[in-house]
Amino acid sequence: MQPDLIQRFADIVGTGNAVTDPAALAPRLIETRGLYHGSSPLLLRPGNVQEVSDILKLATETGTAIVPQSGNTGHVGGQTPREGKGDVLLTLERMNRVREIDLAASTMTVDAGCVLDSVHRVAEENGRIFPLSLGSQGSCQIGGNLSTNAGGTQVLAYGNARQLCLGLEVVLPTGEIWDGLRKLKKDNTGYDLRDLFIGAEGTLGVITAAVLKLFPKPRGHQVAFAGLESSEKALAFFKLAQEICGNALTGFELMVRLGVEFTVKHVPGIRDPLASAYPWYVLVDISTIDAEESAVSMMEALLSRALEEGLVQDAAIATSSAQARAFWHLRESMSEAQKPEGGSIKHDVSVPVSDIPAFMAEAEKAVTAFIPGTRICAFGHLGDGNIHYNISQPVGADKQQFLGQWGAMNQIVHGLVRKFNGSISAEHGIGQLKRDELAATRPSIEIDLMRRIKHAFDPADIMNPDKVLKRP
CATH class of the missing domain: 3.30.43.10 (Uridine Diphospho-n-acetylenolpyruvylglucosamine Reductase, domain 2)
Incomplete structure (x- = not known):
């Protein structure tokens, strides 16, 4: 310049x-x-x-x-x-005001530069929750959360960022300002412009403010950590949890043993919640509106049935809020815990929930055949089908040589994802990493429609060029 x-x-x-x-x-x-x-x-x-x-x-x-x-x-x-x-x-980091809280409408209107943790704190102070929960919530900002349509650990109960937003304020590439900060839950007035900007990764305009949905603060909360023999048992356990808990089931996280081992080994202060090792683990989170007693009885009923039916081998129920946070900290630290183990090829994918065990089995065969000794560190949100299928290098392997196989490994894993009618990007977005694969794997009409939308909003192509879609 x-x-x-x-x-x-x-x-x-x-x-x-x-x-x-x-x-x-x-x-x-x-x-x-x-x-x-x-x-x-x-x-x-x-x-x-x-x-x-x-x-x-x-x-x-x-x-x-x-x-x-x-x-x-x-x-x-x-x-x-x-x-x-x-x-x-x-960066909108200076634009970090809470503009309005409307408790009757259960909404909070905020600048896009508000840090997610700050939004959580303000909601809590007003007897509400904003349920978007991410490992990076101490530094990520609302504008970025919406631009990537962030998911997180409570999508099962509350939906992802798109479902948690009622209205937006957006600055277009021309400098025009669209004030769509509506608090309406019902608004059938033409095209939904809001949904174009959510998930667009800054390629159509800049989100500067948003109307966020708030929810009643649960009075009852229970978290349990369970050991299981297989991902098939985990799926059956999830079905049982839905049957017993209904809408009170706010989290259902699946973890392979290797992920727990890495986290206990490399993250200070974390310990294995169970006395024995199991091939798979599930973290169950239950939240109830009425009272703590209802959450307690619901969790006890769920685990009792699961143990009786042989779905769960052992389980620990958090006896305090500190222990509940420790269980969640183990799960949320799993990705970072892979770093000391060397190179890691990561995948953020989703498949239909019922196909998760089959996908896991086929993927393990395929990736270990491609690179023998590869270590699979799979974990994620079983309740919504989103699996972070991360692959650590073999012990003693050359890190850069392993990472050089990133593209080839992606093709293997993503090929299986497509076989199961899944998605190559469940919650992280497209950015640069998956841009070319998006164009190669989506129907040409979809890519053409995306290009038309991009050109209509940003004919000069100044907004985050070469992200999501490659410049023609």
Whole structure:
């Protein structure tokens, strides 16, 4: 970028909010897994919607690419600028106000730069919950959560980010501001523009605010950690949990033994909840509105039946909120716990819930045949079919050589996902990592429709170019 153009952008936000120092920019130029490194001459930190509007208007006028970046916690490179293209980074971290809380409507209207943990805290202070729960919730921001249609651990009961949002405020690439901050649960007035921007990964515009759904705070809460012989038993256990708990079943997480071993070994303070080792584990979370006693009796009834029917071999019920958090911490630390074991090829996939055991069995055969000694660290949200099918390198293998097989391993795993009519991206998005595979595996009419939408909203192609869809 020419210095005069950098100055024009800086004038919009003020010199102190236009970052050009390479050392300050450096952490923003690499994504969490280290797969993508980019470059950028400038990071802009607007303080209000009008400044965002002025930035995008100037970007369209000058053909400057804008890459929105929230907490930089994404896993597919959607938030990472390209190398050597002059992409300008845009963060809404200064736009972090809670604009309104409406307890009658059970909504909270927030700036897109609000950190997810902060939203949780404000909801709690008002006797409500915002149920989107992620391992990165201490740093991820609402704008990024919506732009990636984030999932997390409570999709089973509450849905993903799309289902948790009623309205949006969005700045278009032209600088126009769309105020769609409606709190309506019923609104059949034409095309649903909100749903176009949710999950678009910043390729159509910049989400600057959102109306979020709040829910009553549960009075009863029980968490249990169970050991099982097989993924087939886990599926049968899930069916039983649905039968007994109904809508009170707020979490049902599946974990292979290797994931528990890695986490106990590498994450300080975590211990194995059960005395004996089992091939598979399930974390069950129950929340009830009426009273703690109902959650207790429901969990006891569920585990009693599961043990009687031979679905579960052993189980531990959390006896305190601290122990419940410890069970969840084990599950949420599983991905990070793989790092000390060397290279890890990761997959964020979904298949129909009833097909999970068959998918697991076929995938294990295929990946171990491809790279003997490969260690499978599979875990995820069994209740909604989302499995993080992560594969650690064989013990003693060369890390870079193993990671060099990323594409080939993806083809094997994703080929099985397609066989089971699943999705190659359940909750992490497309970004750069899965862009080419999306184009290669989706029907041509779908890709064509996406391109038409992209061109209609962003004819100058300044919004997060080469993410989700490759530039023609």
